Amino acid sequence: MVRQREVRRRVGRFVRTLFLVLVLGLVPTGSAEGGIPQPPAPAAQEGFVPVDQLPPDEQLPAAPLLIAAYAVAWLAVFGYLWSVWQRLSRVEREIAEVSRRIEAGARR
């Protein structure tokens, strides 16, 4: 009889402790999800920021890039044309010289 009372007392203590743990554990989670509104994420973290809205120190000037691109294009074209012209002039000069030597050899 005394033993049964002791078991009942222990079970009751366990149930009370379990109830307290559950209540204390769940209450903060429940109130955070349902009650307190979360502040909205700042715009920069949400995704795209238009380039013209960046701070001035983060903006990249376009003009030097544009000038560099056109300078490279013109230099490459003129450089190549000059190179072909030089090679052609050299070959034509050499053709004339070798032809002259062949003609001179034929005359002898």
Added chain:
Amino acid sequence: MTKAFLPLTILAAAMFGYAPIMIANAPFESTMGLVQKIFYFHAPSWFVMFAGAFICGIASFMFLFRGSRAADQYAVAGAEIATIFGLIGMVTGPLWGRKAWGVWWQWDARLTLAMIVWLTFIAYLLLRRYGGPGSNKLAAGVGLFGAANIPFVYLSVNWWRTIHPKTSVVPTLGPGMRGTFWFCVAAFMVLMTLVLAVRVRLERGKAQLDELYLSLED
């Protein structure tokens, strides 16, 4: 071609003289602004690169399977054009990308394939220059493979997810931009025709010189 050389030269000079005025007067693109104007030389230089690569590929095929010496001369000229105009594209692209994307380079499908094709034509020229006897046939094989890669480069932006704008950009250009763009493409094509003619003449001169040296030895 000799008769057409002078008028074509004048036409090319006039077109390239007027192109900067057209580019300056073209409307600004809404999101990219000033840097978008690189596009008017960047895309046409790739068009010429592709044309040079195709000339090299077709001429290489004719040289390999029909033994045409004239085709071989066109193949060298085409490869050199592909390399020079590819260089313009490879430099102007990252200059645009630095502003538009925030990076100079991305190893995505379009950019990587374009670099591989450009390097293939550099390999073609190096092979011709330093490959020794018989290297012209070996180089012709390289030229064929280089040309075969061009459709993959062009369509890569539609097939794979890349950072590069798609091929649909050109057909959807605004009226002020469209005229300027196609004018620049035409100017580059006229220039390419001229350069091709002069470069083939140089190759013919070299062949003639070789024959003269042989007859001098005899």
